[in-house]
Amino acid sequence: MTSTTTTTTAPPKSTPPTVSEVQKILGDLGYQARAVTGQVDDETKHAIVAFQKVNGLPRTGVVDDATAAALRAPKAITPQHATPGTHLEVDIARQVAYVVTDGKVGKIYDACTGDNVGDRVTPLGDFHVYYQINFWEYGPLGNLYHPSYITTTGIAVHGGEPVLAQPGSNGCVRLTDPSIDEVFPLLRPGAEVLIH
Structure with a gap:
């Protein structure tokens, strides 16, 4: 055998x-x-x-x-708005932000949004920048690096560490300072910021 x-x-x-x-x-x-x-x-x-x-x-x-x-074999991001021009999209579920130009995602950033404790909520919707501050702003909830305000209630896209792996801001969209250095010039008054 x-x-x-x-x-x-x-x-x-x-x-x-x-x-x-x-x-x-x-x-x-x-x-x-x-x-x-x-x-x-x-x-x-x-x-x-x-x-x-x-x-x-x-x-x-x-x-x-x-x-x-x-x-x-990376996953691709599909923007919510595929309109002409450049805008910023913030994906709350993924905690990332990305720059979309003419319907294509160009840059992808680590982001941190509101932790939903009390009133620390990042609002969803289609916003537009109404003013920017081109330096550090010192406020009662922390320091904001180059904030671009998208609401009249103090919600901004800004730098100022830390950018956490999970939600953890007071409601703003927080990026790293070098990322804000890239994004700030794109967020002139009137620029669209879509948060979904």
Whole structure:
């Protein structure tokens, strides 16, 4: 009697991407990794978190196996408004913001909105910037970096850390300071900010 032994081999595990490769992929996709340095800086961590938010992954800021696999086949974002011109969209469920130009998502930012405790709620709707402050504003609820106000009740898109992986602001849309440096010039009075 002859016995046959079958050997099953698992496919080789993919080599994880280097930090430089992650920065390049995220930058090419429009996330806020602004330079390929090979070093994990704060903006790279925020870009990874934003990517994880969009792709429905745990928001760790670390490129684990699931994140590496998603980087090879990333989800695309479909804007709510595909109108001509440029506007900012804020996705409350995902906690990201993105710049849409002529119906196409160009930049994707890690964002933090209201935590819905008491009156710390980010309103939903189609807003327009009515004024901006081109410096730090010091208020009773914290410091706002370059706020662009979209309501008369004090709701703004602004910088000023921290930008958390989950809702945690007083109701405003908070981005990192380098992200606000990019977004602020786009948010001139009259610019559309869609929050959904």
